[in-house]
Amino acid sequence: MKFIDEYQDNKLVAGLAKRIARRSTKTIRLMEFCGGHTHAILRYGIRQLVPKTVEMRSGPGCPVCVTATADLDKAIALAHLPDVTLTTFGDMIRVPGSYSSLQRAKAEGADVRIVYSTIDAVEIAKANPEKSIIFIGIGFETTAPTIAASLLKAQREKIENFYVLSLSKLTPPVMKALLDSGEVGLDGIVCPGHVSVIIGSHPYEFIPRDYGVACVVSGFEPLDILLCIDRLVEQIEKSEPTVEIAYPRGVKPEGNEEARRLMAKVFEVGEANWRGIGIVPGSGLKIREEYERFDAGKAFSVSPRPPREPEGCRCGDVIRGAATPLECKLFRKVCTPETPVGPCMVSSEGACAAYYQYGATENLQGPEADMEQIHG
Amino acid sequence: MCLAVPVKVVSVDGDQAETEIAGVRRRVSIALTPEAKVGDYVLLHTGYAIGVVEEAEAQETLKLLEEIANLSEVY
Numbered sequence: 001m002k003f004i005d006e007y008q009d010n011k012l013v014a015g016l017a018k019r020i021a022r023r024s025t026k027t028i029r030l031m032e033f034c035g036g037h038t039h040a041i042l043r044y045g046i047r048q049l050v051p052k053t054v055e056m057r058s059g060p061g062c063p064v065c066v067t068a069t070a071d072l073d074k075a076i077a078l079a080h081l082p083d084v085t086l087t088t089f090g091d092m093i094r095v096p097g098s099y100s101s102l103q104r105a106k107a108e109g110a111d112v113r114i115v116y117s118t119i120d121a122v123e124i125a126k127a128n129p130e131k132s133i134i135f136i137g138i139g140f141e142t143t144a145p146t147i148a149a150s151l152l153k154a155q156r157e158k159i160e161n162f163y164v165l166s167l168s169k170l171t172p173p174v175m176k177a178l179l180d181s182g183e184v185g186l187d188g189i190v191c192p193g194h195v196s197v198i199i200g201s202h203p204y205e206f207i208p209r210d211y212g213v214a215c216v217v218s219g220f221e222p223l224d225i226l227l228c229i230d231r232l233v234e235q236i237e238k239s240e241p242t243v244e245i246a247y248p249r250g251v252k253p254e255g256n257e258e259a260r261r262l263m264a265k266v267f268e269v270g271e272a273n274w275r276g277i278g279i280v281p282g283s284g285l286k287i288r289e290e291y292e293r294f295d296a297g298k299a300f301s302v303s304p305r306p307p308r309e310p311e312g313c314r315c316g317d318v319i320r321g322a323a324t325p326l327e328c329k330l331f332r333k334v335c336t337p338e339t340p341v342g343p344c345m346v347s348s349e350g351a352c353a354a355y356y357q358y359g360a361t362e363n364l365q366g367p368e369a370d371m372e373q374i375h376g
Numbered sequence: 377m378c379l380a381v382p383v384k385v386v387s388v389d390g391d392q393a394e395t396e397i398a399g400v401r402r403r404v405s406i407a408l409t410p411e412a413k414v415g416d417y418v419l420l421h422t423g424y425a426i427g428v429v430e431e432a433e434a435q436e437t438l439k440l441l442e443e444i445a446n447l448s449e450v451y
Contacts, residue, residue: 002384003417003434006438012438012445014445015441015445016444018448019444022448035377061378089377091377117424119424120423142380145426146405146408193378194379194421197380197426220379223441227437227440227441248430248436250430251427256409258410259409262407348377
C-alpha cells in the first residue's frame, strides 16, 4: 500500500539502525506518547534495533486507557436509562468499570452499539427518532474534530436525539503535567503523529524550551519511528533539544486549521479527569453552551456510586510511564486479553496489550540501574 | 484510536469523497480537509479525512533514508 510499504524497507531500516547505534553514546530515556507507537515499536521489534543506551517508555496516549473509571461508570449508567442507545468505539465495551462494564450492561439488556465513526452514531439517531442516541466521545485531538463535525452535521440536519458525552482530552497539557511531576525522567518525546496532523508541531515548543526535553513528531511505520529516534538521539547528543517533524508527509508545522476551527466552534477547553493522573486543568474539551442540547452530561442525569479501582492493577502507573507492564504483578497471570483487569490490557493501543501480544520480556527494557544513576 | 491510514481519493461530492485502499472502496467525509481533490491521498481516521498526504515530502523522506542507508554501508 502506498505510503506504508516503502517505509518498511529492510535495507533502509538496517541503515538507519546502524546510524543510531553509531551516534548514541549517552544513556537516554524516551517516551512514546501514543499507544499506536507502543504497538508499532513492539510489533516491528524497534527496541531490538536500537542500542541499549536508548530506553523506550510508553506514555498516556491511549484514549480508552486514560478514561477515568468515574467517567466509564457514568457511561454505563447512561446505557441503563430507558430509551437510550449508547454508541461507542469498540475498545470501550470490554473495559471493566467499578461495578460493571458496557459489555455486561448490554448483556443485561441495555442497547449498547459499537460504531466505527461518529457519523454512524448520527445515522443511528436518524433511523431511530424515538430513542436517544448517546455517543461516548473519547479520544485526543485526532478524534475531537470528527466529533465536532458530526455534531454540526446533526445540527444542520435537525437531528434532535443525538448526544455526546464529551470525554475528549488534549495532549500538550498532559505532557506538561507529566513533566511537572518529575516522576519519570525523560530526555526526549516521540510526539504523536496523528494528533500532530491536527495541532501541528508548535504546541510542543514549550517542552524543549522550559524542560530541555527533545520533541520529534513521528509516523507509524518502522522507518518513521527509527527516523524519529535518530533525530531525538542527535538532539540529545548535541544537547540541543528542539521540536522537529520526522513525519512531514503527514504533519505540517501549522497542523490542520480547518479541523481546529470546527473543534473550537463546538468545544471549549476545560479540565479532564485522567486515569492514573487525576484532574488536569485545561486538558479536556467541554461542549460549548450554544451546543449544550447535544451535551449528554447536561441532558441526562445519572448518579453512579463512588468509583473504585481494580485491586492490584497498575494501569495508572503504566499510563504515566512510571512502570512497565512487566512490573505489574497481575500481568500475564491474572490479567490477560481474555480476562482484563484494567483498560491497558483491553485497548488495542494499551501498553499491557502490546507487551502481551508481542511477548515483550525483561531484556527488551533499557538498563534500569544506569538509568537510576542518570535520572536520580 | 489515533490510527489513520492513507487512502486515495477517487471522486469528490460536496464534503464527501469516494476513497480506495487496496481495492476496497469507502465513502468518507472530507469536511475537515476541504482542499482534498481527486488523486490525493488522505489520512482516514474514523470516517473522516484528517489530512492530505504531502507526496513531495514523502519522496524527500525516502531520499533521505536512502542516503542514510548508503552512508551506513560505507562505515
